[in-house]
Amino acid sequence: MSSSVRLAFSADSAAVAAPAPAIKxxxxxxxxxxxxxxxxxxxxxxxxxxxxxxxxxxxxxxxxxxxxxxxxxxxxxxxxxxxxxxxxxxxxxxxxxxxxxxxxxxxxxxxxxxxxxxxxxxxxxxxxxxxxxxxxxxxxxxxxxxxxxxxxxxxxxxxxxxxxxxxxxxxxxxxxxxxxxxxxxxxxxxGTKAVYEKSHKVYEEARSELIRRQYFENAMDMAGCPETVRNLEKKWHASDKKYNDLMQKRGDLNTEIAAKLGxxxxxxxxxxxxxxxxxxxxxx
The missing domain is CATH 3.30.460.10 (Beta Polymerase, domain 2)
Structure with missing residues (x-):
C-alpha cells in the first residue's frame, strides 16, 4: 500500500481509500x-x-x-x-x-x-x-x-x-x-577497523549490563522486605562492576590501537x- 493512502473502515466493514494524515x-x-x-x-x-x-x-x-x-x-x-x-x-x-x-x-x-x-x-x-x-x-x-x-x-x-x-x-x-x-x-x-568492531561488541555488552543494572535499581525502589533489598543491592553492585569493567576494556582496546598507529x-x-x-x- 502506498504511504500516501490508508484504509478507513465504515460501520459495515467496507474498506475505502482515504488520504493519510499529512506528516509535518x-x-x-x-x-x-x-x-x-x-x-x-x-x-x-x-x-x-x-x-x-x-x-x-x-x-x-x-x-x-x-x-x-x-x-x-x-x-x-x-x-x-x-x-x-x-x-x-x-x-x-x-x-x-x-x-x-x-x-x-x-x-x-x-x-x-x-x-x-x-x-x-x-x-x-x-x-x-x-x-x-x-x-x-x-x-x-x-x-x-x-x-x-x-x-x-x-x-x-x-x-x-x-x-x-x-x-x-x-x-x-x-x-x-x-x-x-x-x-x-x-x-x-x-588499521582500526577490526579492533573497533571488537570494541563495539564490548560496548553492546556493556549497554545490556547497564539495562540489567537499572532493573536491579528499580526493583530496590519497589522492594519492601529488607532482606530482598540487601540481595538486590549485591546484584546491583556486581552488575555495576561488570559494566565499568566492560567500559574500561573498551577504552583500553581503543587507546592501544590509537597509540600503535600514531x-x-x-x-x-x-x-x-x-x-x-x-x-x-x-x-x-
Missing part, C-alpha cells in the same frame, strides 16, 4: 538554523517506516559521495546496511525521540594514513556547506553535525579516534515533494581553513 516535515532551513544554534541533528520527521524508506532513497546520493571520496582521498568507501525499525526503536528508548536517529543510512571511509585523515578533517571538520568534486561532477554537502575524536578526545568514547559526520542529503519523495534525509558518514584509519599525534590538529566548509549561518 522540518525544512532544511530549520535544520540549518538548529545546527547553527548547537542543537543535535534531527530527521525532518519521526515516522519510523517512512524514515527507513527515505534512507533507501538517500542511498543513491550516498553512493555518489563514495565515488567522489574515492577520487578525492583514495579511501575505501563502504555503505552499511540500512538500520531496521526494531533497532531504531531500541535506541529511541534511550534518546526519547525517533527523529534523533541519524544513522538509518550510513557509510564509512577507511583511510590508510595520517595525511588522508588530515585531509578528511580539512574538508569535513565543521558543520556547513562542503564541496566535493569539480565541474559537473561537483556535489555540495550540507553538514549538520561533526564529532571529531581524532583532534579532540571524548569522555563518552574513551580512546576512540574517528570523524563522525551527519549529512543532510536531498531526496525526492514519490509525491514529487523535495525533502532531505540525514545520513552518517564515519572516517577512520583502516593516531594520538592528531590530538589538537587544526584543519586548513582554505578547505573548510562554509560555516552555518542562521537565516530567518
Amino acid at each position: 516535515r522540518r525544512s532544511l532551513t530549520e535544520a540549518f538554523n538548529a545546527a547553527a544554534a548547537g542543537a543535535p541533528p534531527r530527521q525532518p520527521h519521526a515516522n519510523g517506516e517512512l524514515l527507513i524508506t527515505e534512507a533507501f532513497i538517500a542511498q543513491e546520493s550516498l553512493e555518489k559521495i563514495g565515488k567522489l571520496l574515492r577520487t578525492e582521498m583514495k579511501g575505501q568507501f563502504e555503505i552499511g546496511p540500512a538500520k531496521d525499525l526494531g533497532r531504531a526503536m531500541a535506541k529511541t528508548k534511550e534518546k526519547g525521540d525517533l527523529a534523533l536517529n541519524c544513522d538509518f543510512s550510513r557509510a564509512r571511509v577507511l583511510l590508510k594514513d595520517l595525511n588522508q585523515i588530515k585531509k578528511a578533517i580539512d574538508i569535513f571538520g565543521r558543520p556547513g556547506e562542503a564541496t566535493l568534486g569539480k565541474g559537473a561532477d561537483a556535489m555540495t554537502l550540507n553538514i549538520l553535525d561533526v564529532d571529531n575524536t581524532f583532534s579532540k578526545p571524548s569522555a563518552k568514547k574513551p580512546g576512540l579516534c574517528n570523524l563522525d559526520v551527519k549529512i543532510a542529503l536531498p531526496i525526492t519523495l514519490d509525491t514529487g515533494e523535495e525533502s532531505y534525509h540525514i545520513c552518517e558518514v564515519q572516517f577512520l584509519h583502516k 593516531l594520538d599525534t592528531l590530538r589538537g590538529y587544526q584543519p586548513c581553513e582554505s578547505r573548510m566548509p562554509k560555516s552555518l549561518q542562521c537565516s530567518m
Whole structure:
C-alpha cells in the first residue's frame, strides 16, 4: 500500500481509500538554523517506516559521495546496511525521540594514513556547506553535525579516534515533494577497523549490563522486605562492576590501537581553513 493512502473502515466493514494524515516535515532551513544554534541533528520527521524508506532513497546520493571520496582521498568507501525499525526503536528508548536517529543510512571511509585523515578533517571538520568534486561532477554537502575524536578526545568514547559526520542529503519523495534525509558518514584509519568492531561488541555488552543494572535499581525502589533489598543491592553492585569493567576494556582496546598507529599525534590538529566548509549561518 502506498504511504500516501490508508484504509478507513465504515460501520459495515467496507474498506475505502482515504488520504493519510499529512506528516509535518522540518525544512532544511530549520535544520540549518538548529545546527547553527548547537542543537543535535534531527530527521525532518519521526515516522519510523517512512524514515527507513527515505534512507533507501538517500542511498543513491550516498553512493555518489563514495565515488567522489574515492577520487578525492583514495579511501575505501563502504555503505552499511540500512538500520531496521526494531533497532531504531531500541535506541529511541534511550534518546526519547525517533527523529534523533541519524544513522538509518550510513557509510564509512577507511583511510590508510595520517595525511588522508588530515585531509578528511580539512574538508569535513565543521558543520556547513562542503564541496566535493569539480565541474559537473561537483556535489555540495550540507553538514549538520561533526564529532571529531581524532583532534579532540571524548569522555563518552574513551580512546576512540574517528570523524563522525551527519549529512543532510536531498531526496525526492514519490509525491514529487523535495525533502532531505540525514545520513552518517564515519572516517577512520583502516588499521582500526577490526579492533573497533571488537570494541563495539564490548560496548553492546556493556549497554545490556547497564539495562540489567537499572532493573536491579528499580526493583530496590519497589522492594519492601529488607532482606530482598540487601540481595538486590549485591546484584546491583556486581552488575555495576561488570559494566565499568566492560567500559574500561573498551577504552583500553581503543587507546592501544590509537597509540600503535600514531593516531594520538592528531590530538589538537587544526584543519586548513582554505578547505573548510562554509560555516552555518542562521537565516530567518
